[in-house]
Amino acid sequence: MLIKVRKPSDVLSSEITPRSVYLDRRRFLQTAAVAGAGAAVGSLPLAGLAATPGAGAKLEGVVKSPYSTGEEATSRESVTSYNNFYEFGTGKDDPAANAGQMKTRPWTVVVDGHVAKPGSYDIDDIFKAHRLEERIYRLRCVEAWSMVVPWVGIPMADFLKRVEPTGSARFVAFQTLLDPEQMPGQRRAVLDWPYVEGLRLDEAMNPLTLLGVGLYGEVMPNQNGAPIRLVTPWKYGFKSIKSIVRMTLTEEMPPTSWNKSQPREYGFYANVNPEVDHPRWSQKRERRIGEFLKRDTLKYNGYGEEVASLYADMNLAKWF
Amino acid sequence: MTKEQRIRWIAKPLVFVLCLTPLMWLGWQAFAGGLGANPIEATNRFLGDWGLRFLLISLAVTPLKAVLGLPVLMRFRRMLGLYAFFYVTLHLSSYIGLDQFFAWGEIWADIVKRNYITIGMTAFALLVPLALTSTKGMIKRLGGPRWKKLHMLVYPAAILGVFHFFMMVKADIREPLIYAAVLAVLLGYRLVARARRRPPRPVRRAQRTQTA
Ligand code: HEM
Numbered sequence: 001m002l003i004k005v006r007k008p009s010d011v012l013s014s015e016i017t018p019r020s021v022y023l024d025r026r027r028f029l030q031t032a033a034v035a036g037a038g039a040a041v042g043s044l045p046l047a048g049l050a051a052t053p054g055a056g057a058k059l060e061g062v063v064k065s066p067y068s069t070g071e072e073a074t075s076r077e078s079v080t081s082y083n084n085f086y087e088f089g090t091g092k093d094d095p096a097a098n099a100g101q102m103k104t105r106p107w108t109v110v111v112d113g114h115v116a117k118p119g120s121y122d123i124d125d126i127f128k129a130h131r132l133e134e135r136i137y138r139l140r141c142v143e144a145w146s147m148v149v150p151w152v153g154i155p156m157a158d159f160l161k162r163v164e165p166t167g168s169a170r171f172v173a174f175q176t177l178l179d180p181e182q183m184p185g186q187r188r189a190v191l192d193w194p195y196v197e198g199l200r201l202d203e204a205m206n207p208l209t210l211l212g213v214g215l216y217g218e219v220m221p222n223q224n225g226a227p228i229r230l231v232t233p234w235k236y237g238f239k240s241i242k243s244i245v246r247m248t249l250t251e252e253m254p255p256t257s258w259n260k261s262q263p264r265e266y267g268f269y270a271n272v273n274p275e276v277d278h279p280r281w282s283q284k285r286e287r288r289i290g291e292f293l294k295r296d297t298l299k300y301n302g303y304g305e306e307v308a309s310l311y312a313d314m315n316l317a318k319w320f
Numbered sequence: 321m322t323k324e325q326r327i328r329w330i331a332k333p334l335v336f337v338l339c340l341t342p343l344m345w346l347g348w349q350a351f352a353g354g355l356g357a358n359p360i361e362a363t364n365r366f367l368g369d370w371g372l373r374f375l376l377i378s379l380a381v382t383p384l385k386a387v388l389g390l391p392v393l394m395r396f397r398r399m400l401g402l403y404a405f406f407y408v409t410l411h412l413s414s415y416i417g418l419d420q421f422f423a424w425g426e427i428w429a430d431i432v433k434r435n436y437i438t439i440g441m442t443a444f445a446l447l448v449p450l451a452l453t454s455t456k457g458m459i460k461r462l463g464g465p466r467w468k469k470l471h472m473l474v475y476p477a478a479i480l481g482v483f484h485f486f487m488m489v490k491a492d493i494r495e496p497l498i499y500a501a502v503l504a505v506l507l508g509y510r511l512v513a514r515a516r517r518r519p520p521r522p523v524r525r526a527q528r529t530q531t532a
Contacts, residue, residue, distance in 0.1 A: 077357070078357035081356065081357055082356060082357035082358060086491070086492075090490075090491065090492035092356070092357070092358070093356065145358060145361075188492075188494075190491045190492050191491060261491055262490075262491075277433070279433075279434065279435070280434060280436070280488075280490075281434075282426060282429065282430065282433075282434075284426070285423075285426070287358070287360065289357050289358060290357075292360075292421070293421055294420075294421070294423075
């Protein structure tokens, strides 16, 4: 175990200032900036722009979803302190220690490739254009542990419909921010940065697939992949790429980071499957964080009803 | 107090307690809830780390004795070696009793299927006879040279221990590399020391031609 010492300069402004004051100040600055810009342009609508929330701010207008599980959610403490986010270090507690300074505003997601409406989509516009849903999903890590996470997000299909994939689009390629300045883990070549992931278009369009923007009813904490990340609950956690800056609609199957790193161990599909062995961990059982005894792992992490048809004719041992 | 008494009644108990502090720290953290979201994983890793550290510490005794000119260090070697075995045994026990909770079928499958566990188990198996023959009685019964030969098993055990760590990590090999580097120095010292003890080349060549 390597010991991390936090430098005094690492203190977050949200730690020194009471949160409400801090948020109010941000909101004020933002409103002032927008008002200024509005005055300059002359005709900017101000409604809805007032609050650009930072991590931990309450998200408004979130609707419940029938896709949520009734299982007890893993504690917020565990969900936000036990993370694999190698951009901030390879220890489970590194992201919580190091991700605080990542700037999540301004943030744009570039959409390109085979789409009718390519462009740079501002994160706040994405928030405003779509309905936010709470989705309480099981999360199964390839390391044989699991959680239940109350995500808040936008159905991926809603977003894709807006950007209109063309007929030739077959896959979605995702990319995480590349910024070693803000992401200290990227200063070492543990993986081939930036992190990339991909889904088949029909997987991306599946109603379960979510663009996560929050958890526990609040804006996504940085260590969980702020400001926007993928959530595919029937796949191992590493598929759910974090801090997304680009989505490219492609014809060819895109490369994925862990597959590039260890092709024998990590495939493109990475569907949770207790019957397909992994050289490193038995995938038959998992430890739910907070529980002592392991439980049996369910095929597709228990989401077979929604997703099994996607893989009807496939040899899952080959396409792992 | 004679020097012998100081070693026996002060230094040894002190080292003994010092070697127990990691375990006491672990117990305290477990009690105080300081082991994070996955305390079983944290426990198992902590014990594995200390098993490997004590293995390297016991391997450092001989080189340090020579380099520092402190023969007295040899008086602590057995205790340090047994502590290595102690922590590795706890590491294995936490895997069996906490991580797998005595699911023997799963454990057996892991041992035969997962290379890093196969290798860890081999390392453990190599350490068992060393722990069993650590008593004065056993040293006498085996006789010095045979005992010494048997205890050379600690070298492959340490190599496999580091290898086990190497194979266990997913992508970040920095930590296992540090252990590998330390082990390389400790074993490299022995190779060099042995080469120096050997008679010089011409003599050996002469011997070989004689026997041929
Ligand atoms: C000489 C013997 C051994 C040594 C020196 C050793 C040492 C270690 C070390 C240093 C680690 C990594 C800890 C970390 O990440 O900080 C580890 C992990 C591990 N060891 Fe061992 N080990 C030994 C034998 C065994 C045996 C016999 C087993 C089980 C049969 C075992 C099971 C494991 C497991 C399951 C992990 C991974 C834990 C995880 O993924 O969280 N080890 N060991």
